[in-house]
Structure formats: C-alpha cells, structure tokens
Amino acid sequence: xxxxxxxxxxxxxxxxxxxxxxxxxxxxxxxxxxxxxxxxxxxxxxxxxxxxxxxxxxxxxxxxxxxxxxxxxxxxxxxxxxxxxxxxxxxxxxxxxxxxxxxxxxxxxxxxxxxxxxxxxxxxxxxxxxxxxxxxxxxxxxxxxxxxxxxxxxxxxxxxxxxxxxxxxxxxxxxxxxxxxxxxxxxxxxxxxxxxxxxxxxxxxxxxxxxxxxxxxxxxxxxxxxxxxxxxxxxxxxxxxxxxxxxxxxxxxxxxxxxxxxxxxxxxxxxxxxxxxxxxxxxxxxxxxxxxxxxxxxxxxxxxxxxxxxxxxxxxxxxxxxxxxxxxxxxxxxxxxxxxxxxxxxxxxxxxxxxxxxxxxxxxxxxxxxxxxxxxxxxxxxxxxxxxxxxxxxxxxxxxxxxxxxxxxxxxxxxxxxxxxxxxxxxxxxxxxxxxxxxxxxxxxxxxxxxxxxxxxxxxxxxxxxxxxxxxxxxxxxxxxxxxxxxxxxxxxxxxxxxxxxxxxxxxxxxxxxxxxxxxxxxxxxxxxxxxxxxxxxxxxxxxxxxxxxxxxxxxxxxxxxxxxxxxxxxxxxxxxxxxxxxxxxxxxxxxxxxxxxxxxxxxxxxxxxxxxxxxxxxxxxxxxxxxxxxxxxxxxxxxxxxxxxxxxxxxxxxxxxxxxxxx
Amino acid sequence: xxxxxxxxxxxxxxxxxxxxxxxxxxxxxxxxxxxxxxxxxxxxxxxxxxxxxxxxxxxxxxxxxxxxxxxxxxxxxxxxxxxxxxxxxxxxxxxxxxxxxxxxxxxxxxxxxxxxxxxxxxxxxxxxxxxxxxxxxxxxxxxxxxxxxxxxxxxxxxxxxxxxxxxxxxxxxxxxxxxxxxxxxxxxxxxxxxxxxxxxxxxxxxxxxxxxxxxxxxxxxxxxxxxxxxxxxxxxxxxxxxxxxxxxxxxxxxxxxxxxxxxxxxxxxxxxxxxxxxxxxxx
Numbered sequence: 001x002x003x004x005x006x007x008x009x010x011x012x013x014x015x016x017x018x019x020x021x022x023x024x025x026x027x028x029x030x031x032x033x034x035x036x037x038x039x040x041x042x043x044x045x046x047x048x049x050x051x052x053x054x055x056x057x058x059x060x061x062x063x064x065x066x067x068x069x070x071x072x073x074x075x076x077x078x079x080x081x082x083x084x085x086x087x088x089x090x091x092x093x094x095x096x097x098x099x100x101x102x103x104x105x106x107x108x109x110x111x112x113x114x115x116x117x118x119x120x121x122x123x124x125x126x127x128x129x130x131x132x133x134x135x136x137x138x139x140x141x142x143x144x145x146x147x148x149x150x151x152x153x154x155x156x157x158x159x160x161x162x163x164x165x166x167x168x169x170x171x172x173x174x175x176x177x178x179x180x181x182x183x184x185x186x187x188x189x190x191x192x193x194x195x196x197x198x199x200x201x202x203x204x205x206x207x208x209x210x211x212x213x214x215x216x217x218x219x220x221x222x223x224x225x226x227x228x229x230x231x232x233x234x235x236x237x238x239x240x241x242x243x244x245x246x247x248x249x250x251x252x253x254x255x256x257x258x259x260x261x262x263x264x265x266x267x268x269x270x271x272x273x274x275x276x277x278x279x280x281x282x283x284x285x286x287x288x289x290x291x292x293x294x295x296x297x298x299x300x301x302x303x304x305x306x307x308x309x310x311x312x313x314x315x316x317x318x319x320x321x322x323x324x325x326x327x328x329x330x331x332x333x334x335x336x337x338x339x340x341x342x343x344x345x346x347x348x349x350x351x352x353x354x355x356x357x358x359x360x361x362x363x364x365x366x367x368x369x370x371x372x373x374x375x376x377x378x379x380x381x382x383x384x385x386x387x388x389x390x391x392x393x394x395x396x397x398x399x400x401x402x403x404x405x406x407x408x409x410x411x412x413x414x415x416x417x418x419x420x421x422x423x424x425x426x427x428x429x430x431x432x433x434x435x436x437x438x439x440x441x442x443x444x445x446x447x448x449x450x451x452x453x454x455x456x457x458x459x460x461x462x463x464x465x466x467x468x469x470x471x472x473x474x475x476x477x478x479x480x481x482x483x484x485x486x487x488x489x490x491x492x493x494x495x496x497x498x499x500x501x502x503x504x505x506x507x508x509x510x511x512x513x514x515x516x517x518x519x520x521x522x523x524x525x526x527x528x529x530x531x532x533x534x535x536x537x538x539x540x541x542x543x544x545x546x547x548x549x550x551x552x553x554x555x556x557x558x559x560x561x562x563x564x565x566x567x568x569x570x571x572x573x574x575x576x577x578x579x580x581x582x583x584x585x586x587x588x589x590x591x592x593x594x595x596x597x598x599x600x601x602x603x604x605x606x607x608x609x610x611x612x613x614x615x616x617x618x619x620x621x622x623x624x625x626x627x628x629x630x631x632x633x634x635x636x637x638x639x640x641x642x643x644x645x646x647x648x649x650x651x652x653x654x655x656x657x658x659x660x661x662x663x664x
Numbered sequence: 665x666x667x668x669x670x671x672x673x674x675x676x677x678x679x680x681x682x683x684x685x686x687x688x689x690x691x692x693x694x695x696x697x698x699x700x701x702x703x704x705x706x707x708x709x710x711x712x713x714x715x716x717x718x719x720x721x722x723x724x725x726x727x728x729x730x731x732x733x734x735x736x737x738x739x740x741x742x743x744x745x746x747x748x749x750x751x752x753x754x755x756x757x758x759x760x761x762x763x764x765x766x767x768x769x770x771x772x773x774x775x776x777x778x779x780x781x782x783x784x785x786x787x788x789x790x791x792x793x794x795x796x797x798x799x800x801x802x803x804x805x806x807x808x809x810x811x812x813x814x815x816x817x818x819x820x821x822x823x824x825x826x827x828x829x830x831x832x833x834x835x836x837x838x839x840x841x842x843x844x845x846x847x848x849x850x851x852x853x854x855x856x857x858x859x860x861x862x863x864x865x866x867x868x869x870x871x872x873x874x875x876x877x878x879x880x881x882x883x884x885x886x887x888x889x890x891x892x893x894x895x896x897x898x899x900x901x902x903x904x905x906x907x908x909x910x911x912x913x914x915x916x917x918x919x920x921x922x923x924x925x926x927x928x929x930x931x932x933x934x935x936x937x938x939x940x941x942x943x944x945x946x947x
Contacts, residue, residue: 048844048871073896075849092844102840273892275885277857278832282839293828295816298700300823309840314832315882329883364835364847364857365892 019208020223021230027205028059033220034129039166042098043131050075053093063088070176073366086132086200089176090356094285095130095137099161100144107305125161131168135187136356138169140285142193146348147288166213169194171234175241178357180370183249186354188241199234206234248370250379255342257377260616260653266376271330273367278311280359281336286352312336337372396628399438399481404474410542413463414507415472419480420456426485431492431514432621432649435459435484436629442467446626448511449485460510460542486629487648490515490593491619499527499590503604505534505576508595509542511621515593520554530557534576538562538569577603587612594620602660605652615653622648670749670821674723677709679743681729681736682763682791686808687754688712688728697815704822720746724821730756730791732763737797744798751817752794755807755911759879764791764914768928802827807877807911810862831882833857834874837865846873853893853907858884879912886917890925902926
C-alpha cells in the first residue's frame with residue numbers, strides 16, 4: 001500500500017563519470033557560482049538557538065561543527081567536535097517558507113459606485129537556490145507539487161516560485177530520534193528531485209548532478225574525480241543512518257488500519273494532551289491549508305484579500321454560520337492524523353507525511369505521531385501479548401505430528417480433541433487463530449483452536465464431511481498432522497475497558513471460546529460482557545458446563561436460544577439476533593465479536609449498528625475454502641484479502657461493501 | 665456584529681473604568697490613520713484627546729478598564745443603554761486585568777494593609793470584566809491592544825463587514841513569522857499555545873515566553889499545558905499557576921488553573937476566592 005513518494009526514475013540525468021570531489025575550502029566557489037547565476041542562496045545558519053534556513057552568502061554562515069539533539073517537544077544545539085558543515089538534522093524551517101509563503105497578497109478589489117473590479121496579484125519571485133535540502137524535504141516538495149500543481153487546478157503563485165528553485169541536496173550523515181523517513185519511504189538516501197547533490201566527507205564533498213541545470217553548475221566547480229573508497233564510504237554512512245532510524249511506523253496497510261479506527265478511545269486521550277496550537281501543521285513541509293483575510297481601507301472602497309497559512313487545529317477552521325464541523329479537539333486531531341497518513345493517499349496518490357519528524361520535535365507538549373499511530377492503528381499483531389510466532393511447520397507441505405490425549409463428545413456430531421506435542425508456536429497463539437489439520441489421505445482442513453493449554457491445544461470439530469468425521473473418530477493415542485497457529489486474532493486488546501458483546505451460533509462458539517477464557521482470566525479489565533449463543537436444539541449447545549460457569553461465577557451475561565425446543569427447554573426459541581434486537585443499549589463504548597454464517601453475521605451487524613456500535617468495532621471471523629492457510633493457494637481470496645493470512649478476523653469497516661455480497 | 669455600517673459617520677465615545685489608559689492611547693497612536701479615522705468617525709467623547717464631553721448616545725463606544733468600584737456597577741449599565749455597538753478594549757475590560765488578582769485574596773486585608781485611611785477607598789472585592797455586567801458586541805484583547813486589530817475593527821465598522829480578529833494560538837503567528845519556538849528550543853514556559861493571537865507574537869520574537877496578555881483563546885487547553893509543564897519541566901505547581909496569574913488570570917480557563925495550582929499571590933498560600941459569578945451577556 002505505502003509506496004515511496006513519487007519514486008519515478010530520475011529524468012534527464014546527464015551521462016557523467018561518477019561524482020566529483022570538492023574540497024571544503026572550495027565550497028565558497030559553489031556559493032559564488034550560484035549567486036553569479038542570479039540566485040539568492042537559502043541555506044542553514046544558526047539563529048535563536050536553532051539551525052534555521054535563511055538568506056546566506058558565505059560559507060562562514062553555515063553551522064560549522066554544530067549538530068542538534070531532537071526528541072518530542074525538545075530541540076537543542078550541540079558542538080559536534082568536528083568541522084562538518086551539514087552535521088545536523090532538519091530544523092524548524094521548511095522550504096515551503098519560500099515556495100508557499102506564509103502570507104501573500106492574492107487579489108485587490110475596488111468598489112466604485114455600482115462597479116466592482118478584481119485584480120489578481122502576480123508574484124515575481126526571485127531565483128533561489130535551496131542549499132542543504134534533505135531527502136525527506138525533497139519528498140516534501142514533491143508532495144506539495146502533487147497537491148498544488150499536480151491536478152487540473154493549479155496554484156499559480158506556487159508554480160512560479162517552485163520553477164525558480166534550484167535544489168542543492170545534501171545526504172544525511174546523521175539522524176535524530178524523531179526521524180522516520182525510512183518508514184515513509186522517503187529517505188535517508190537522496191535519490192531524486194535534486195539539481196546538485198552534496199555528500200559531506202571529512203575533508204570535502206562528493207558532488208553529483210541530477211539535472212542539466214545542476215550539471216551546468218557542476219562543470220564550473222574545481223573538482224577532482226572521487227575515489228572508489230570515497231564513494232563506498234558515503235554509501236556505508238547513509239546505510240548506517242538508515243539502520244539507526246529503523247522502522248518506527250510499520251506503514252504497510254496503515255491507510256486501512258487507521259481508517260478502521262475512527263472510534264478509537266485514544267482520540268479522546270490524545271486530545272487531552274494536545275493543545276490544538278497548530279504548530280505541527282505549520283512546521284510540516286506538506287501541510288497546505290490556508291485562510292483568506294480581507295482588509296479594507298477606511299472608505300471601504302479598496303480591499304485586499306491575502307492568503308496566509310492556517311491550520312485544521314484552529315477552532316475556526318471548519319466553522320460555518322451554525323457552528324464548527326469539527327467542534328472538539330479530538331475531531332481536529334483525528335482529521336490531521338487521518339489526512340496525513342490515510343486520506344492523503346486517496347486524494348493525491350501519496351502519503352501526506354514524509355517522515356521528517358518536525359511535528360514531533362516542534363510539538364510544544366511533545367506528542368509523538370509515531371506513538372499515536374502505533375496505539376490507534378497498530379500493525380497486526382495487535383498487541384505485544386498476542387505477538388504471533390512463526391510456526392515450525394511453515395510451508396504448505398509440512399506438518400508437525402501431535403498426539404490426541406483426550407476426546408470429549410460435545411454433541412451428537414461434534415467432538416473436542418485435546419492434543420499435545422504440538423508446534424511450540426502454539427504456546428504463543430492467540431484467540432481466533434486456527435490450525436491446518438491433516439490426516440493422511442484427506443485434504444488438510446482449517447480448524448479453529450477452541451482452547452490454548454500450557455502444553456497443547458483443543459480443537460472442536462463437527463463431523464460434517466469425510467475428513468471431519470475421520471477426525472471426530474480419533475481415539476486417545478492417535479496422531480494427527482498440525483500446522484499453525486495461523487491467521488490473525490480477535491482484537492481483544494481493543495475490548496479492554498469497553499463493553500464486549502459476543503454473538504454466535506452452533507460450532508461458531510469454538511473460535512470464541514478462547515476469548516471467553518481470556519476474559520475470565522482477567523475479568524476486571526473488561527466492562528459488561530454479553531454472550532448471545534444460539535443452537536439448533538438444546539442438545540446442540542456446546543460447552544454446556546462452561547456456559548453455566550461463565551454465567552454463574554464469572555460475571556458473563558449469557559443468553560441462549562434454540563431453533564427447536566424440547567420439552568425440557570424453558571429458555572428462548574428463535575434466531576440469535578432476536579435475543580437482543582429489542583435491547584436498549586448504548587453501544588458507543590461497545591465492541592462486538594461475531595461468528596456464524598455470513599447472513600447471520602450481516603443481520604447481527606445491522607442490529608448492532610442500530611445500537612450505536614460502529615462498523616470499525618464489529619469484528620467477524622470468516623469461513624472460506626482454505627488449503628494452505630498461508631496465502632499461497634489462492635482459494636480463500638475475498639476482494640483484496642486472503643482470508644487465511646489477512647484474517648480470518650475482520651472488522652465490518654475493513655470488509656466494506658464486500659461483506660455479505662453474493663459471489664465475492 | 666454589524667453587517668451594515670453602524671452609521672454614516674458614527675458617533676464614537678471612548679470611556680474608561682479601572683485601567684491605565686494605555687489602550688485608549690493606542691487610538692491616538694494611530695498616526696498614519698488618524699486623519700482618516702477623524703474623517704470617518706465623529707469622536708464625541710475621548711478625555712485623553714479632547715476636553716469636549718458628550719453624554720451620548722454613542723454609535724460606537726470603546727470601553728477600557730474593569731469594573732472595580734461600586735459606582736462602576738451603575739455607570740456601565742447606563743453607558744450600555746446609550747450605546748449601539750459596545751467594544752471592550754484591553755485586558756482590564758475583557759478579563760478584569762491584573763487588578764483581578766485580588767479576587768483570590770482578602771480584599772479587606774489589602775485595603776487595611778495598603779491605605780492609611782481605607783474607609784476613603786471605595787472598591788469592590790472583585791475586579792471583573794465588562795462582559796460580566798452588560799452585553800458586549802466586540803472585544804479587542806491585549807495589554808495594550810494591538811493597533812493593527814484596532815484599525816481592522818474600525819475599517820470593518822465603516823463597511824459593515826465582520827472584523828477579522830483571528831481566534832487562534834499565538835503559535836500560528838510565530839510559525840508564520842519563522843520565530844523559533846522558545847519552549848522547544850530553550851525550555852522557556854510559554855502560554856502562546858493557549859493564548860489568542862493578535863499581538864504578532866511579540867514576546868517570542870524577543871526570545872521570551874508569552875504571558876497571555878491577550879487572554880485564553882477558544883477551547884484553550886490550559887490544563888493540558890499545565891500538566892505538560894509539570895511533568896516535562898519538573899516545575900512546582902505554584903510556579904505553573906503563576907504563569908496563568910497575569911493580566912488575564914480571571915478569564916476561564918486560566919482562572920481555574922490559578923485557583924487549582926495557586927500562584928495568584930507569590931510567597932504565602934492563597935486565600936480561596938469566593939466562587940466567581942459566571943460571565944454573562946457576551947454577544
């Protein structure tokens with residue numbers, strides 16, 4: 001899903017024989033050449049306790065030997081103890097200050113009797129050279145290019161300013177704790193979008209050109225050919241930067257994960273810390289929101305409309321006559337985060353974030369988007385406790401043999417097998433996962449794990465066809481082939497502190513049984529827990545002893561129903577949704593786990609939605625034809641998902657309109 | 665807010681309550697615009713500028729200062745009656761001013777301690793903003809008010825448009841001007857995040873933290889800022905309370921911070937204030 005921002009092949013690169021070497025003492029030559037070409041030079045310099053970008057004319061203005069320390073809400077300069085001119089990480093200034101200025105005049109208008117006139121302001125920007133642009137910053141410029149001049153409607157002011165910029169990029173040889181370009185696919189290596197590229201070494205710079213304009217400058221510099229050792233050294237340094245940054249935000253699937261969490265309680269929590277001051281948005285190199293301001297003279301006949309940077313965090317930003325569309329701070333935080341990391345993709349085909357970390361450093365109260373994203377939209381697995389472990393048997397043709405140590409007849413056609421000698425990965429397994437179960441001569445079948453034991457698992461199997469009947473017939477001492485645990489889990493960590501409703505029928509209770517075990521083991525962490533369970537007849541109810549214990553002892557509200565009652569049944573009769581379709585719940589803090597036939601799950605989610613349980617909080621487990629269980633055989637594909645590998649547990653929001661659709 | 669010019673050549677008055685006159689002087693200091701102001705507005709009452717007096721009525725009345733004396737209570741109601749469009753100017757009028765710090769103290773003890781003949785001094789136990797007593801049509805914040813915002817209000821009045829007085833954090837102005845955040849880069853506590861803009865970020869531009877003279881902005885998360893300063897800066901509660909105990913201390917939510925954390929009086933413990941009456945009548 002997440003791709004690097006605009007990683008098109010480098011266009012128009014001239015044929016050159018590798019980069020040249022420029023001695024540090026000769027860097028002023030580059031300054032002078034750029035100025036001779038009529039360019040104002042914008043580059044790094046120390047001011048007000050930070051390395052900012054500003055007009056410079058001399059190498060002496062560069063932050064020689066100065067580095068920085070950055071962490072959430074904190075920035076300090078430090079002496080490096082060397083002569084490096086670019087030994088710092090991105091500071092408070094973004095280049096948009098020159099390509100997309102904070103305040104520009106837009107339109108002059110006049111009123112003369114009945115006549116009005118509007119005259120657009122024309123920008124005549126100076127020719128600039130950006131000295132010291134980093135990979136993430138070049139990506140930032142590319143993002144604004146997409147937004148402001150990449151569609152049929154263009155921002156003419158940005159276009160003329162942007163066209164006048166020559167980019168002299170600098171490779172990162174250091175990083176800050178706030179960097180995450182690696183996760184956003186934008187750095188740390190500069191690979192495109194530059195006219196000239198400098199890499200700082202101990203005694204000077206490797207210089208390379210990326211465009212004819214850059215080449216024209218390069219050819220006038222006093223260069224010697226760079227040695228192979230110098231070139232390898234550079235690659236190793238940048239690789240070390242990449243390794244140091246790591247991968248703080250697993251970006252794979254982030255778009256969908258984030259949009260599935262619009263109701264996450266963390267939005268309200270972060271809003272208590274967030275001051276909604278807007279610093280993050282104005283420090284961001286890609287944020288482009290603005291506001292028009294009208295000013296008039298005392299006569300009211302001449303007016304000027306100006307455009308200035310604005311922020312979706314300001315209360316007035318989404319205001320209309322009747323009030324604000326995003327009245328609460330949590331709404332505004334959610335708007336910002338989901339736009340940057342999700343809906344920006346839908347609008348512009350890129351991420352809105354380039355991983356520069358400015359929003360983290362320059363947040364006065366130190367809110368770290370990486371923490372918020374990992375809390376709100378964590379990568380699967382959903383919590384450290386449920387981290388899924390690679391099984392020993394990880395290929396479609398491999399199985400670990402396990403031994404049946406007990407069998408229990410649950411109903412006329414359903415048996416629970418207790419197995420030991422299983423793959424050690426099962427001891428790290430999690431609720432909702434399944435195993436591929438094989439007997440020689442039969443196709444392997446996906447079977448939900450109905451209990452996790454210290455040294456084994458339980459499988460509850462309904463003898464519906466030849467293979468499952470053979471499994472139900474296994475005796476103590478028999479062996480069976482297992483591969484697993486496979487698939488994802490019920491997002492039980494999302495249920496912590498919330499009310500949980502579980503709706504299921506028949507054999508569908510098996511994959512939910514470990515959920516109930518986990519809740520009972522740590523009952524106080526959950527709110528009200530309701531189990532609605534239906535079966536064909538009273539004799540078809542699974543785990544009857546446990547159902548009673550959950551209800552009597554463990555504080556679970558258990559409601560049962562059957563399709564056909566016998567003389568001894570005094571409970572409810574009818575389909576499972578009838579157990580609660582008259583209930584007057586407040587579902588705003590409720591999460592739902594549902595397992596059953598797809599029609600039943602659809603009816604259930606519709607009923608739950610009517611109680612205020614949103615689609616991102618209703619989770620279902622899907623059944624599909626599976627042969628490999630690991631996304632290789634293709635049988636279980638559903639839309640963009642392999643049910644075995646991406647599921648089997650999905651939220652209704654994730655499934656969208658594919659859920660319950662015939663023929664998908 | 666007016667949507668048509670308030671009058672052809674509006675009759676303007678400038679009056680004061682408990683205040684230092686600095687905000688009124690901002691009007692006189694509009695040197696470049698002054699002739700134009702006089703051309704478009706009929707200034708009928710302005711003691712700092714002219715000895716001519718008027719009893720009203722006023723199309724526009726600029727009110728400076730807080731309600732601080734018993735006589736103020738009737739006077740502001742009477743002025744409101746004679747005014748079409750009432751504008752409060754400055755931290756005293758809009759928030760109660762620095763003198764509202766007494767609202768957390770013992771009024772009688774102050775009077776006895778400061779004046780040799782306290783019976784000659786008529787003052788109220790609390791200093792309160794004008795909006796606590798009468799409806800206010802517009803307010804200009806700050807100590808003193810910003811000349812740019814004053815011109816914006818005046819030009820808006822002549823054309824009948826809504827004045828563009830942004831309700832956003834001072835931080836926005838810092839960022840637009842490229843001011844390096846003093847809190848992040850120097851660890852200086854700054855109220856800019858919770859304070860309404862309009863000053864042009866003048867304090868951070870000179871390397872110091874904002875002390876909130878424009879008062880809390882809409883939905884200011886003062887509690888969030890206070891929590892952060894306590895945790896990140898390892899600062900005592902009273903020191904953080906004192907940050908909020910400035911010219912606009914009596915405006916919520918700064919007021920709650922001062923009450924909760926202390927800091928209205930340095931040194932000795934504060935006397936609990938009577939629960940302040942709700943601010944009302946703001947148009």
